[in-house]
Amino acid sequence: MHSFQDLSKIFEEKFNIRHFPVHPKLLYDAAQYLLTFGGKRIRPVMCIMGNELVDEINPDSWHVANAIELFHNFTLVHDDIMDKAPLRRGMATVHTKFGDSTALLSGDVMLVAAYESIKNINKDYLQRILKIFNTNAMQVCEGQQLDMEFEKRENVSLEEYVEMIGLKTSVLLASSLQLGAVLGGAGMGNQQHLYDFGKNLGIAYQIQDDYLDVFGDPGKFGKKPGGDIASNKKTFLLIQAMNAASPGQLEELHELLKNNDENKIDKVTSIYKSCKVDQWAKELKHKYFANALQHLEDIAVISERKKPLEELAHFLLDREA
Amino acid sequence: MHSFQDLSKIFEEKFNIRHFPVHPKLLYDAAQYLLTFGGKRIRPVMCIMGNELVDEINPDSWHVANAIELFHNFTLVHDDIMDKAPLRRGMATVHTKFGDSTALLSGDVMLVAAYESIKNINKDYLQRILKIFNTNAMQVCEGQQLDMEFEKRENVSLEEYVEMIGLKTSVLLASSLQLGAVLGGAGMGNQQHLYDFGKNLGIAYQIQDDYLDVFGDPGKFGKKPGGDIASNKKTFLLIQAMNAASPGQLEELHELLKNNDENKIDKVTSIYKSCKVDQWAKELKHKYFANALQHLEDIAVISERKKPLEELAHFLLDREA
Numbered sequence: 001m002h003s004f005q006d007l008s009k010i011f012e013e014k015f016n017i018r019h020f021p022v023h024p025k026l027l028y029d030a031a032q033y034l035l036t037f038g039g040k041r042i043r044p045v046m047c048i049m050g051n052e053l054v055d056e057i058n059p060d061s062w063h064v065a066n067a068i069e070l071f072h073n074f075t076l077v078h079d080d081i082m083d084k085a086p087l088r089r090g091m092a093t094v095h096t097k098f099g100d101s102t103a104l105l106s107g108d109v110m111l112v113a114a115y116e117s118i119k120n121i122n123k124d125y126l127q128r129i130l131k132i133f134n135t136n137a138m139q140v141c142e143g144q145q146l147d148m149e150f151e152k153r154e155n156v157s158l159e160e161y162v163e164m165i166g167l168k169t170s171v172l173l174a175s176s177l178q179l180g181a182v183l184g185g186a187g188m189g190n191q192q193h194l195y196d197f198g199k200n201l202g203i204a205y206q207i208q209d210d211y212l213d214v215f216g217d218p219g220k221f222g223k224k225p226g227g228d229i230a231s232n233k234k235t236f237l238l239i240q241a242m243n244a245a246s247p248g249q250l251e252e253l254h255e256l257l258k259n260n261d262e263n264k265i266d267k268v269t270s271i272y273k274s275c276k277v278d279q280w281a282k283e284l285k286h287k288y289f290a291n292a293l294q295h296l297e298d299i300a301v302i303s304e305r306k307k308p309l310e311e312l313a314h315f316l317l318d319r320e321a
Numbered sequence: 322m323h324s325f326q327d328l329s330k331i332f333e334e335k336f337n338i339r340h341f342p343v344h345p346k347l348l349y350d351a352a353q354y355l356l357t358f359g360g361k362r363i364r365p366v367m368c369i370m371g372n373e374l375v376d377e378i379n380p381d382s383w384h385v386a387n388a389i390e391l392f393h394n395f396t397l398v399h400d401d402i403m404d405k406a407p408l409r410r411g412m413a414t415v416h417t418k419f420g421d422s423t424a425l426l427s428g429d430v431m432l433v434a435a436y437e438s439i440k441n442i443n444k445d446y447l448q449r450i451l452k453i454f455n456t457n458a459m460q461v462c463e464g465q466q467l468d469m470e471f472e473k474r475e476n477v478s479l480e481e482y483v484e485m486i487g488l489k490t491s492v493l494l495a496s497s498l499q500l501g502a503v504l505g506g507a508g509m510g511n512q513q514h515l516y517d518f519g520k521n522l523g524i525a526y527q528i529q530d531d532y533l534d535v536f537g538d539p540g541k542f543g544k545k546p547g548g549d550i551a552s553n554k555k556t557f558l559l560i561q562a563m564n565a566a567s568p569g570q571l572e573e574l575h576e577l578l579k580n581n582d583e584n585k586i587d588k589v590t591s592i593y594k595s596c597k598v599d600q601w602a603k604e605l606k607h608k609y610f611a612n613a614l615q616h617l618e619d620i621a622v623i624s625e626r627k628k629p630l631e632e633l634a635h636f637l638l639d640r641e642a
Contacts, residue, residue: 023463024463024466024467024470026466026470027462027463027466078425078426078429081422081425082421082422082425082426100403101402101403101469102466102469104399104402104403104425105399105403105462105465105466107429108399108428108432108458108462109458109459109462111429111432111433112432112455112458112459112462113455113459115436115451115455116451116452116455116459118451119448119451119452119455120448123444123445123447123448124444126444126447126448127440127441127444127447130436130437130439130440131437131440134433134434134436134437134440137429137430137433138430138433138434138437141348141426141429141430141433142344142345142348144426145345145347145348145423145426146345148422148423149345149347
C-alpha cells in the first residue's frame with residue numbers, strides 16, 4: 001500500500017519523459033509543453049489508488065494513469081483556447097506561446113496519445129476501460145460546453161451548476177478511481193461506490209475552491225482574494241447569492257457584475273457575507289464531503305486498504321472551508 | 322463482393338443516424354451537423370473494401386468504418402477552424418454556424434465517438450486496430466501542421482510537399498484499407514501492399530485535384546478554374562512552377578503571389594503552361610497511379626477479389642489529368 005504522496009512521486013518520475021516524436025517540432029513541442037509544468041498529478045494517482053484499493057498494483061494501471069494525465073492536459077489546452085486564457089499557473093498557455101492553431105492540433109495529438117497509451121493494456125480489460133474512458137471524455141466536454149453557456153446566462157440554478165461542475169471537473173476524478181479499480185478486478189458495487197466517492201469529493205473540492213477564492217487567507221493560498229469576483233466568474237457563491245439576496249441586493253449585484261466598480265470585490269464580498277453565503281458554502285461542502293466518505297465506507301474491502309484514499313480526501317478537503 | 326457504389330449506399334444508410342445524445346443541444350447539434358452533409362464516404366467504404374478483399378465482410382468492419390468517417394469529419398471541423406474557412410461544400414462550416422468554441426469541442430467529441438465505435442469490435446483485434454488508427458490520427462495531425470507551416474514559407478521542396486500531402490490526405494485512405502484488411506485476417510505483406518496502394522492512390526488523386534483546379538473543364542467540374550491560384554494555395558503545380566520557372570518568371574510569380582492582380586489567374590496559368598507544369602503534373606499523377614496499381618497487383622489474393630478496388634482506382638483517377 002502506498003500513500004498519495006508516494007504514488008505522486010513515482011508517477012511524476014514515470015511521466016517526466018518526452019511523450020511525442022521530434023518532427024514536426026512545433027506541433028510536438030506544443031504538445032509536450034504543458035506536460036512539463038509538473039503538479040500533484042492527482043487524477044492519474046487516483047487511478048493507481050483505485051487499483052491498489054482492491055489489489056496489488058496492476059502494471060497496466062500505469063498505462064491508464066498516463067492516458068488520464070494526457071487526457072487532462074488535452075482538456076486544459078483546449079479549454080484555455082476557448083477561454084482565451086493568457087496564463088496557466090503563472091506560465092504562458094499553449095496557444096499564447098504557440099498560436100491558436102498549433103495549440104488546437106497539439107491538444108488533438110494529446111488525446112490520440114492518451115488512447116495510444118490505453119491500447120497497451122491487457123486486451124481482456126480493453127473494452128471496459130475504453131467504455132469508461134470514453135464516457136468520461138464525452139462528459140468532460142459536456143461540462144465545458146455548459147460552463148461556456150452558463151457564463152453567458154444571467155441565471156443558473158444551483159442544480160444546473162452542480163451538474164456542470166460534476167461533468168467538468170468531478171467525473172474525471174471519479175472515473176480515474178474507477179478505471180484503476182476495474183484493473184484490480186473490483187465488482188460493480190465497489191466500482192460504483194468508488195466512483196461516487198470521487199464525484200462527491202470533486203464537488204466538495206470545487207465548493208472549497210470557490211470559497212477560498214473569496215474568503216481564504218491570502219497569505220496561505222498565495223493568491224489575492226476575489227479573482228473570481230473580479231472576472232465575473234459564476235461560482236457556487238455567486239449562484240447562491242443570487243438565490244438568497246434581497247431584491248435590493250440582487251439589483252446591486254447585477255450592477256456590480258455589469259460595471260467595473262473599483263471596490264467591486266469588497267462590495268460583492270460584503271453581499272456574500274450578509275446573505276450568509278460563506279456559511280452556506282461551508283455546509284454544502286461538508287455535505288458533499290460526508291457523502292464522499294460514506295461511499296468510501298460502503299466499499300466492501302477491509303478498512304486498512306481504504307486508508308490512503310481517506311487520507312487523500314482529508315488532504316484535499318481539510319482547508320479552511 | 323460489392324462494388325464501391327453498392328457499399329457507399331449501404332454505408333450511407335447505416336451512417337445516416339443521430340450519432341450523439343441530445344443534451345447539451347448546442348454541442349451535439351454541432352457535432353452532428355457536418356455528418357449530415359452526405360458524400361461518397363470514400364474512406365469508410367475503403368475500410369469495407371479492404372476487408373472484402375480478403376474475406377466475407379466482418380461485421381466489425383462497420384464499427385471501424387463508422388469510426389473512420391467520424392474521425393475524418395473531426396479533422397474537417399478542426400481544420401476549418403484553423404483555416405478560418407467560412408464554407409465547406411457550399412454550406413456554412415461548423416464554426417461559422419456554431420462559433421469557434423463549440424465547434425472545437427464538437428470536434429473533440431467526434432474524435433471520442435470514433436474511439437467509442439472502435440471499442441465495440443472483437444477484443445482480439447482491438448489492439449492492432451487501435452495501433453493503426455492512432456498512428457494514422459497522429460500522422461493526419463502532422464500533415465495539417467506541416468500544411469500550415471508551408472503556407473507561411475516561400476519555398477517548399479517537392480519532397481516536403483509530397484510528405485505533407487501524404488500525411489494530410491493519403492494515410493487515411495491507406496489506413497482505412499489496412500484496417501479493413503486486418504479485420505479480414507490479411508497477412509503483413511498484403512496489408513503493406515494494400516496500404517501502399519491507398520497511399521499512392523491518394524497522392525495521385527491530390528495531383529489530379531490540383532491539376533483540375535487550373536486546367537479542368539469548368540463545365541464538367543462545376544467550379545470556376547483557378548481557385549487555388551486566387552487563394553495563393555501551395556499546390557503541386559505551384560511547387561513545380563517555382564522549380565521550373567526562369568528567373569524572370571520566378572520574379573513575376575512572386576509578384577503575383579504578393580499582389581492581387583486582377584488577371585492573376587490567367588497570368589499564373591500562363592506561367593504554368595510555359596513551364597510545362599501541366600504536362601509534368603499529368604506524368605507525376607500517372608507515376609503514382611501506376612505505383613498504386615502495381616501494389617494492388619502484388620497483393621496475394623485472386624485477381625477477381627481485387628476488381629472492386631481496381632474499379633474504384635479508375636473511378637477516382639480517370640479524369641482529364
